[in-house]
Structure formats: C-alpha cells, structure tokens
Amino acid sequence: MKQRVFSGARPTGRQHIGNYIGAIENYVKLQEKYNCVYCIVDIHALTTLESTSELQQNIFEMTLDWLAAGIDPKKSIVFVQSHVPEVTELFTFLGMVTPLGWLLRVPTFKEKARMQPQNVNYGLVGYPVLMAADIMLYKTDLVPVGEDQLPHLEMTREIVRRFNFLFGDTFPEPKAKLTNYPMVLGLNGAQKMGKSYNNHIELAATPAETLEKIKTAVTDPARQRRNDKGHPDVCNIFSLHKFFNVDRVQEIEVECKAAGIGCVDCKKLLADGINRALHGFRERRIALAKDPDHIYDILSDGAGRAQAIAKETIMEVKTKMGLIRHA
Numbered sequence: 001m002k003q004r005v006f007s008g009a010r011p012t013g014r015q016h017i018g019n020y021i022g023a024i025e026n027y028v029k030l031q032e033k034y035n036c037v038y039c040i041v042d043i044h045a046l047t048t049l050e051s052t053s054e055l056q057q058n059i060f061e062m063t064l065d066w067l068a069a070g071i072d073p074k075k076s077i078v079f080v081q082s083h084v085p086e087v088t089e090l091f092t093f094l095g096m097v098t099p100l101g102w103l104l105r106v107p108t109f110k111e112k113a114r115m116q117p118q119n120v121n122y123g124l125v126g127y128p129v130l131m132a133a134d135i136m137l138y139k140t141d142l143v144p145v146g147e148d149q150l151p152h153l154e155m156t157r158e159i160v161r162r163f164n165f166l167f168g169d170t171f172p173e174p175k176a177k178l179t180n181y182p183m184v185l186g187l188n189g190a191q192k193m194g195k196s197y198n199n200h201i202e203l204a205a206t207p208a209e210t211l212e213k214i215k216t217a218v219t220d221p222a223r224q225r226r227n228d229k230g231h232p233d234v235c236n237i238f239s240l241h242k243f244f245n246v247d248r249v250q251e252i253e254v255e256c257k258a259a260g261i262g263c264v265d266c267k268k269l270l271a272d273g274i275n276r277a278l279h280g281f282r283e284r285r286i287a288l289a290k291d292p293d294h295i296y297d298i299l300s301d302g303a304g305r306a307q308a309i310a311k312e313t314i315m316e317v318k319t320k321m322g323l324i325r326h327a
Contacts, residue, residue, distance in 0.1 A: 006143055009038075027071055028069060044130060060292070090313070
C-alpha cells in the first residue's frame with residue numbers, strides 16, 4: 001500500500017507565489033506517489049486570529065487555489081480541520097500524556113507569545129499537541145517539511161513514543177519527507193513573501209495587477225542608473241526569474257551584468273514570465289469559482305473520507321486508554 005502523507009496549512013485566503021513555490025507545487029507532485037491528506041487547519045488559525053469574520057472566505061479562496069494548482073480530490077483527501085471533530089477529541093487525549101515542560105520550551109510558542117502578549121491563550125501553548133493530533137489521527141507515515149521544520153515534527157514523534165509506551169503500539173512514528181522549500185523573498189527584498197508584509201503577488205492576480213505589483217519591487221540596491229551594470233546575484237527580481245523564466249535565466253543574467261537591460265526591463269520580463277506560467281492556473285480558478293457548491297461538495301466529501309479513518313483511530317485510542325471496554 002502507498003504510504004500516507006499529511007500536511008496542513010492555515011487558511012490565509014488567496015495564496016501567493018511564495019506559497020506555490022514553497023508548498024503547493026510540492027503537494028501536487030506528492031499525490032502521484034502517496035495517499036495524501038491535505039487539511040485546511042482552521043482551528044489552528046484561531047490561536048492568533050483577533051476576528052473570524054473572514055475565516056470562511058479565506059477557506060474558500062485557499063481551496064480554490066489548491067484545486068486550480070492541481071491538487072486532485074480524486075487522488076487526495078482535501079478537507080477542513082474542524083469538519084472532522086475527532087481531531088479535538090484526540091487533542092484532548094494527547095494533552096493528558098504530554099508534559100507541560102515540553103510545550104513551554106517550544107521556540108515558536110515563545111515567539112508567538114512575544115508577538116501577541118495580550119493573547120497568550122491555552123490553544124497557543126497546546127498548538128504542538130493539536131498538530132500532533134492532526135498527524136496521528138490519520139496514522140501518517142510521512143510529513144513533508146523543510147529542514148527548519150524538523151523540530152516541530154520531532155515533538156509529534158515524542159508524543160507518539162510516549163503514547164505507545166503508555167498504552168501499547170498504536171501509532172507509527174511519522175517520518176519527515178524532506179523537501180526543498182526555497183525561501184521566496186517578498187517584493188521589498190527584506191522579508192519572506194507574505195501578506196502581513198504586503199510584499200506578495202497573489203496567484204489569482206490579473207496580468208495587469210501582477211505587473212503593477214512588480215513595478216513596486218526593490219531590485220539591485222547598487223544600481224542607480226539605467227546604464228549601470230547590474231548585480232543579479234543580489235537582486236530579488238532576478239531570483240524570481242529562476243522560477244518563472246527558467247529558459248531565459250542565463251540570457252537575463254548576461255544582459256543585466258552588461259547593462260543591456262535595466263531594472264524596468266527586468267521587471268517587465270518577470271511579469272511576463274509569471275503571467276505566462278500562471279495563465280492555465282488562473283483560467284481553472286475562474287472556472288472553479290463559478291460553482292461554489294462544487295467546492296463545498298469537495299470539502300464535504302473530503303471530510304467524510306477523513307472521518308472514516310479518524311473514527312477507527314479514536315475507537316482504538318479510547319479502547320487502549322481504558323475509556324471503553326474491550327470488544
């Protein structure tokens with residue numbers, strides 16, 4: 001049987017090219033070799049949200065992007081976390097065997113607590129346990145992560161080992177499916193591309209919107225005039241050419257270094273490359289958006305398929321923990 005892959009992402013609405021290069025493209029490839037479970041983790045989002053007014057729209061927009069990019073609901077299970085309530089049940093059970101000291105030492109907890117000192121909630125502390133519940137509920141074999149995310153997965157592995165020690169062999173220890181997640185810098189060239197910095201380009205943007213966004217981008221800081229020779233190795237725009245103008249990268253590099261093209265030309269070439277690469281995606285997305293009921297049917301079907309796995313897991317867990325009598 002194929003191994004099972006699980007990955008979850010917080011519902012942030014329309015996805016940008018950084019999301020695509022860093023994760024979505026990989027999701028699409030993985031479904032050819034593995035049984036993939038892809039979850040929009042809306043409960044996780046509650047730990048940092050001040051308002052949930054846009055949550056449902058964000059889930060819808062994110063689903064559109066995933067499907068238009070090539071995630072196939074016939075090959076993969078695509079669903080919303082809260083639609084399978086067994087995850088919160090397992091979260092509660094795992095909370096009984098996870099030492100508080102483990103959670104307080106998690107670097108991401110300390111970082112989030114600094115970022116939102118007015119809202120250091122219980123869910124924020126227990127975030128790694130909920131993440132473990134996501135992974136363990138589906139008896140996951142592999143979790144796609146970059147090397148920087150390995151410590152997060154190790155927490156889940158620790159919880160698995162502790163549960164299995166206390167109650168008998170129940171869960172596989174999920175292994176990392178190491179993937180190359182290149183960090184995509186935002187248009188300001190300073191931080192990772194993200195909505196919070198408003199330095200992103202949405203996948204669903206129109207060609208005109210894409211060009212206007214790129215016009216605002218920071219380029220070669222050492223190049224002041226059109227006739228100055230460029231330094232593509234320090235130019236963020238050039239780094240994006242490597243993804244969207246693969247066949248012209250060498251040509252662009254040579255022309256930039258020789259001042260054959262200026263920064264304005266370079267940005268126009270990038271916009272053309274992005275619009276060309278995303279043309280099919282955007283057409284599929286527009287078509288999908290015309291039938292919202294179909295999108296919700298996909299999520300409902302995915303939740304049903306996920307819940308069928310989840311119910312079996314919960315029954316086994318409750319039996320081993322002594323919460324129900326043995327059959």
